[in-house]
Amino acid sequence: MKMFALARLSRVLLIATFGFTLAEQAAQPRRDVFFVGGRYNKVTIMTGQIYVERLTPPNVTQANPLVFIAGAGQTGTNFLETPDGRPGWASFFLDKGYIVYLSDQASRGRSRWQPSVGSMIASGTEKVEEIFTALSKHNLWPQSKLHTQWPGTGLVGDPTFDAFYASQVQYMPDSNIYEDENTAAYSALLDKIGAAHVFTHSQAGSYGWRIGDARPSLVKSIIALEPAGPPFDGRAPFTGNKTWGITYEKVEYEPPIGNDSSLLDTVRVPAPDADHNDCILQRDPARKLKNLMDIPVLVVTSEASYHAPYDYCTVAFLKQAGVQVEFADLPKEGIHGNGHFLFMEKNNIEIAERILKWIESV
Incomplete structure (x- = not known):
């Protein structure tokens, strides 16, 4: 009897304190945290490990999980909630x-x-402000004037901008180091959790190709949200030549080129119009990205982003290399006004619905 009374009291306190019943608590997603990857450097310190949150819904209905990798200066919080307080893609x-x-x-x-x-x-x-939140006020590339989906003014002092900027963190400018560290860490994550759909954003785009190359049997698909590009070239606002085409470090080609990326024979292809950049592609016959050929890929590009002038080059390179790629060029699908942080903008759920349909189709 005493135990029953204690249990009842605990339930009452739970409701009074947190505002939900035990049944409601059970209906909440479960959150687990762990670290994976990394190596000891001279035994005294560890480097290269990654922090991971696993969010599990009350009713798991999908066989393969989703892994999100944020871009430069960002963390996993990008996908929890938007800066103006709406549900993010995780929800x-x-x-x-x-x-x-x-x-x-x-x-x-x-x-x-x-x-x-x-x-x-x-x-x-x-x-x-210039490249993420207030594009139309700066007009740095042809499509920037079309930016309408960022919530608020996108300028310092606006509550949404201030919340977003507060979330920005420092990052290393050396893409080669980051690519190597993260390829190893996320490969270790897949070894731990099994096959998954991998979302990459921006800088993390090149990691996705490397992870797929390293663990082709564990990558169910790659959803590349404006992946680092274009092939080979560095273009403003982020420069740096990707000597292996779409990566900074080695990926496997067929016919093989060993460790010598200079064996990739390239040609510059003129831009189709004034709103787009020219592309560097392989000269035909193109070598194939042999470990990526069986992985379905969706490249998603916004109307107003700095990626709008050149993401078509990345898609062309992937197709040339034998990759099963679909290009979600959002304005051509009737989704307008987005910038680089499409998953935080006013129509973020509309874009998530588009991606969900694709995942279900593969």
Whole structure:
């Protein structure tokens, strides 16, 4: 009797304190946290590990989970909620029955950074306004004037901008180090959790290709949200030549080229119009990305982003290399006004619905 009374009291206190019953508590997603990957450096410190959150819905209905990898200066919080307080993509896909893995890149956010690995930089408010949140006010590329979906003004002092900028973290400018660290760490994550659909954003785009190359049997699909590009070239606002085509470090080609990326024979293809960049592609016959050929890929590009002038080059390169790629060029599908952070903008759920249909089709 005494035990029953204690149990009843606990239930009353739970409702009074948190506002939900035990049944309601059971209906909430479960959150687990762990670290994976990394290696000991001279035994005294560990580098290269990543922080991971596993969010499990009350009713798991999908066989393969989703892994989200955020871009430069970002963390896994990108996908939890929008800066103006609306549900993010994590909530959307949890509601659809998917287990969701959010993470911070190696040497980023909650994934420990060691100064010996590389130096750090951070983006100032002006840069963030110009290329992420207030594109139409700066007109730095032809499509930027079409930006309408960012909530608020996109300028310093606006509550949504301030919330977004507060979430920005430092990052290493050395793409080669980051690509190697994260390829190893996310490969270890897939070894731990099994096959998954991998979402990459921006800088993390090249990691997706490397992870698919390293673990082709564990990558069910790659959803590349404006992946680092274009092939080979560095284009403003982020420069740096990808000597292996769509990556900074080695991926496997067929016929093989060993460790010598200079064996990729390239040609510059003129832009189709004034709103797009020219492309560097392989000269025919093109070598194939042999470990990516059986992985379905969706490349998603916004109307107003700085990726709008050149993501078509990345798609062309992938097709040339034998990859099963679909191009979700959002304005051509009637989804207008988005910038680079499409998953935070006013129509973020509309875009998530588009991606969900594709995942269900593969």
